Amino acid sequence: MAEAGQLIFISGGVRSGKSSFAEKTAMELTKKTQGNLHYIASGVAFDEEMKDRIKRHQQQRNEGEHQWVTWEEPYFLHNLSTVFQPNDIVLFDCLTNLLNNRLFQTEERLMDPSFHKEIRISIIEGILSVQKSCHTLIVVSNEILNEPIHSSDLVLVYAKLLGRLNQQVVARAKEAYLVEAGIPICMKKEEDDVAFRDGWSM
Amino acid sequence: MHFVMGGACNGKAEWVRSHFCLGQYPHENWIKAYECSNYDWFSEDSTDSLVVLEGIEYWIKDLSLQYESDKVRQIWKETLLNWDRWEKDGCKRKLIIIGSDITRGIVPVEKADRKWRDDAGWTFQDTVQLCDRVDHIWYGIGQRMK
Numbered sequence: 618m619a620e621a622g623q624l625i626f627i628s629g630g631v632r633s634g635k636s637s638f639a640e641k642t643a644m645e646l647t648k649k650t651q652g653n654l655h656y657i658a659s660g661v662a663f664d665e666e667m668k669d670r671i672k673r674h675q676q677q678r679n680e681g682e683h684q685w686v687t688w689e690e691p692y693f694l695h696n697l698s699t700v701f702q703p704n705d706i707v708l709f710d711c712l713t714n715l716l717n718n719r720l721f722q723t724e725e726r727l728m729d730p731s732f733h734k735e736i737r738i739s740i741i742e743g744i745l746s747v748q749k750s751c752h753t754l755i756v757v758s759n760e761i762l763n764e765p766i767h768s769s770d771l772v773l774v775y776a777k778l779l780g781r782l783n784q785q786v787v788a789r790a791k792e793a794y795l796v797e798a799g800i801p802i803c804m805k806k807e808e809d810d811v812a813f814r815d816g817w818s819m
Numbered sequence: 820m821h822f823v824m825g826g827a828c829n830g831k832a833e834w835v836r837s838h839f840c841l842g843q844y845p846h847e848n849w850i851k852a853y854e855c856s857n858y859d860w861f862s863e864d865s866t867d868s869l870v871v872l873e874g875i876e877y878w879i880k881d882l883s884l885q886y887e888s889d890k891v892r893q894i895w896k897e898t899l900l901n902w903d904r905w906e907k908d909g910c911k912r913k914l915i916i917i918g919s920d921i922t923r924g925i926v927p928v929e930k931a932d933r934k935w936r937d938d939a940g941w942t943f944q945d946t947v948q949l950c951d952r953v954d955h956i957w958y959g960i961g962q963r964m965k
Contacts, residue, residue, distance in 0.1 A: 628958075630923075762826035764924025765876075765932065780828025780958070787958040795957060804960050 622703075622748045626786045626805075628758040629796030636710055638794065638801050639757050643708045644683050650752045652704030656685045657697065657747075659714040691718045694743030701751040709747070711757040712786070715740060716779055728770065737778055741785055748789075756786050760795070820903055820914045822946050825956035827919045832873060834956050835915055844869035844913070852877040868909070873917040875946070876939050883938040884931060895942045899949045916950065918943060 625642065629635030647654050656678060662668040678685045688697055694709070701707060719736045726732040748754040758779070766776045787793045793805035823831050841847060848867040850860050852874035860872070882891045906914045922940045927933050947953050953965040 626958075760826070760923075762828055763920045763922065765921040765927070765935070766827045766919075776828050780826075780830070783958045784830045787960060793958070793960065804957055804962070 622751050623753050624744070624748050624786065624790040625753060625755045626758065626783070626790040626793040627755060627796060627801070628760055628783065628794070630760045633760075633796045634799035635757055635759075635796040637799075638796050639708055639710065639755050640678065643706045643753075643755055644681070646753050647683065647706045650704040650706065652702055652706055652752055654683050654685045655701060655705055655707045655751075656687045657694065657707060657709040658687060658689050659691050659709070659711065659718065661691045661714075661718060691715070692722065693739075695746050698746035698750045701747070703750075703752060705751045706753050706755070707747055707751045708755045709744075709757065711759060712740075712782060713759045713761070713779060716775070716782065720775065720778070728774070733774060733778055737781055737785075740782060744786065745789075756790075758783050758786070820899070820906055820916060820950040820952075822950040822953045823915060823917045823956060823961075824920055824943065824953065826923075827921075829956050830959035831917050831919070831956045834954070834959060834961050835871060835917060838961070839869070839913075839915065841869075844911075847871075849873065856881060868911050869913045869915070871915045871917065875916055875918045875942075876921055879939050879942050880935050883935045888934065888938055888941065891938045892941055892945060896945050896949070899946060903949060916946060918946065 627635050627639045627642070629638075643654055658671065658674075660667065660671060662671055675685075675687055678687075688700070690697055691714070694715075716736070719740065720727070720733075744754065744756060762776055762780055766773055787805065790805060791807045792803065794801040795804050796802070823835055825831050835841075846867045847869045848860075849871045850873065852872065856878075860870070879891070879895065882894055886894065902914055902916075906912045918939075920943070922936055922943075927936060947965060950965070952963070954961045955964050956962075
């Protein structure tokens with residue numbers, strides 16, 4: 618069992634089943650650790666539709682045998698670093714939402730590269746602070762980088778930030794999964810990592 | 820030839836840098852397609868031994884805007900064969916081609932973008948055919964496809 622908490626990265630396309638897989642993974646882990654299940658929601662409810670969706674998700678999560686504790690944190694994961702126990706499992710859904718919220722929090726620095734760097738470092742620090750305080754942190758992200766990135770400078774900024782964040786989380790993760798139509802594909806598992814990557818020889 | 824593909828901003832260039840230990844070849848040339856419009860980048864007397872071509876989807880876009888899809892593929896295949904000949908002609912030459920996958924989003928509104936997307940899909944298939952090795956990069960993790 619890892620001392621400082623471990624990280625699992627899960628990504629997939631829209632309606633790929635990535636959230637269900639993340640929830641299932643969290644529930645299985647909590648059986649082993651006997652800890653509590655936590656859910657960090659980063660979505661901001663702007664309108665009734667979003668409010669309904671959040672409520673429906675919360676109800677669905679608590680229909681099963683496990684009870685989830687839901688935390689709403691659209692900006693700073695650091696704020697939650699003291700609320701977990703060392704055997705707790707935390708699911709954070711999702712990184713793309715948090716990046717949206719942080720990037721569009723203030724309009725005036727939207728295109729300032731130093732602001733982008735600040736956001737990236739702060740988000741990674743937030744993730745690490747939660748990871749350290751629990752048994753396992755599962756980070757959910759999205760597959761949105763497989764189309765032409767040319768529509769505007771802002772889209773490019775967003776793509777670069779999300780790409781870097783995903784890379785940084787994957788690099789620190791013990792396991793990383795790409796979910797395709799409900800099927801999780803294991804892209805990284807620390808034990809067999811080297812064999813999977815086909816080595817570094819030429 | 821070695822083809823490295825994957826989504827945008829997924830760490831493909833970084834993967835190439837660490838995989839090939841750049842700095843060890845006597846003459847390295849890293850060409851960015853979005854900065855140089857001419858894909859006939861090499862000359863016969865080139866002393867380069869390692870050439871990296873980054874962002875081939877932009878060259879494909881140029882071709883896609885000028886020619887019908889069949890012609891695009893024909894030109895692209897000829898270009899690849901020229902590159903392959905260059906690599907095989909000299910001792911210790913290595914050519915690495917980096918391309919971003921642009922084929923998985925919502926159908927583009929503009930006709931030219933739809934054509935570019937189609938052409939990119941086809942020419943990527945042609946590139947895979949002609950390369951000895953292909954790796955797919957997902958957030959820094961390389962998976963060998965060929």
